[in-house]
Amino acid sequence: MTKKKTLPVLEGVTIEKVAAEGKCLFHYNEKVVFVPFCVPGDIADIQITRKKHSFCEGRVIRFVQYSAVREKPFCTHFGICGGCKWQNLPYAEQLKAKQQQVLDQLTKIGKIELPEFRPILGSEKLKEYRNKLEFGCANRRWYTKEELDQLPPKDSSAEDLSATGQKSPHRQDNCIGFHITGAFDKIYPIEKCWLMDDLHNRIRNEIRDFAFRTGMTFFDVRAQHGLLRNIMFRNSNSGEWMVLIQFHYDEPDDETRAKALLQHIADQFPQISTLLYVNNQKCNDTIGDLDIQVFKGKGFIIQEMGALRFKVGPKSFYQTNTEQAFRLYSVAREFAGLTGTETVYDLYTGTGTIANFVAGQARKVVGIEYVPEAIEDAKENSRLNGISNTRFFAGDMKDILTDELIRENGHPDVIITDPPRAGMHPDVIQVILKAGPERIVYVSCNPATQARDLSVLDTAYKVMQVQPVDMFPHTPHVENVVLLQKRK
DSSP: OOOOOOEEEEEEEOOOOOOOOGEEEEEEEEEEEEEESSTTTTTEEEEEEEEOOEEEEEEEEEEEEEEEEOOOSOOOOTTTOOTTTTTTTTTHHHHHHHHHHHHHHHHIIIIOOOOOOOOOOOOOOOOOOSSEEEEEEESSSSSOHHHHHHOOOOTSOOOOTTTTTOTTTSSSSOOOEEEEEEEEEEEEEEESSSSOOOOHHHHHHHHHHHHHHHHOOOOBTTTBBEEEEEEEEEOOOOOOOEEEEEEEOOOOHHHHHHHHHHHHHHHOTTTTTTTEEEEEOOOSSSOOTTEEEEEEOOOOOEEEEEEEEEEEEETOOOOSSSHHHHHHHHHHHHHHHHOOOOOEEEEEOOTTTHHHHHHHGEEEEEEEEEHHHHHHHHHHHHHHTTOSSSEEEEOOOOHHOOHHHHHEEEEEEEEEOOTTTTTTOOHHHHHHHOOOEEEEEESSSSSSHHHHHHHHHHEEEEEEEEEEEETTTSSSSEEEEEEEEEEO
């Protein structure tokens, strides 16, 4: 075996600037070194953890001097759970970094002519801004090194104890929390999360305590057994709450145990308007193909956006920052430049949020989405709001958006596209180019793939407006809306 090289410790390094994925960087021996959980201006000792040809990765082992721009994180789980990586960076600095991120990616990847960008739209809420959260339940919790050091010493019968999560009779390994990055079977227990209204913390902790009191088993992802598996919370600006608990029935009495938990939570928290559950026997936690059972309530909640109301079920997609979603879609509607005479095609329409949001200013809106259940939600949302000028189609974009569909529904004057993080499939871009609308509004949650797509569209369209929008404070994620005008 070849001996593993010892990687160096760099003392007194000054962190230079914010980088991608929530990390910062500095230069060492003509290489860029990426480091998480620090801010520009920090002086620290850095342990190099990974060395590549063109870059290195490291971690802080000691802060020599904190930066003047550093902010104290407000969450006790900061730096461990993996979320909210920028809590130590003032929000104004976060917005600057996100604005620069969009500029860099559209410039360096897109390599196209760009107008002056609008200033990023920051989020009004910096805490409790999410309307959806999911927590895993597991029998293998993650321990930090400091927590391991505080555990009682092992005896000869104990299993090996290490930061990789081996079990020991000295500790309570059952937990509810977030998955640790890079460890699919380990979860770090969360006592209080600031991403959602505090009621979700009280419900989650009561579920945990009830499970402990009654001896309920927690899911083992390796062995695929254990009753309590996953919890999803959703709330709405209309004041409604949805809780969905995933179980994994192993024993004949497990359904009875599950319903005892559900009844306890329903009694303790009358604020829950819809309480749902599912027996998930799959190897993953996705619920798209599962039959959800209603324990209490109507099975959905209502989100309000301006004058519109949207029905949101357990499988529905809805932007997770409610207030910012309104601002994001308002930008998209503004960029569309609708006068009431246009036919609009909304690609990747999901549950028809954008389609219904712009329908009042368009002659007709055609929504296309791959998931049939989402299309049914879109139709229902049109009915709920008395909107009659929308039509929705389910299927693969390149197969649905055909000459025949355009003949039947009219040539698109405007196309709005809001694809997933991977961006648009090359075939879909070619279909858009063939359709040739006057304007394209491209809403993106990943400016890097957006830039790639814009470089292809540039042959026939010119970028006229760029508006970044921050949907997720304290994270490096940023949304971006681009208006493209057909070249004359």
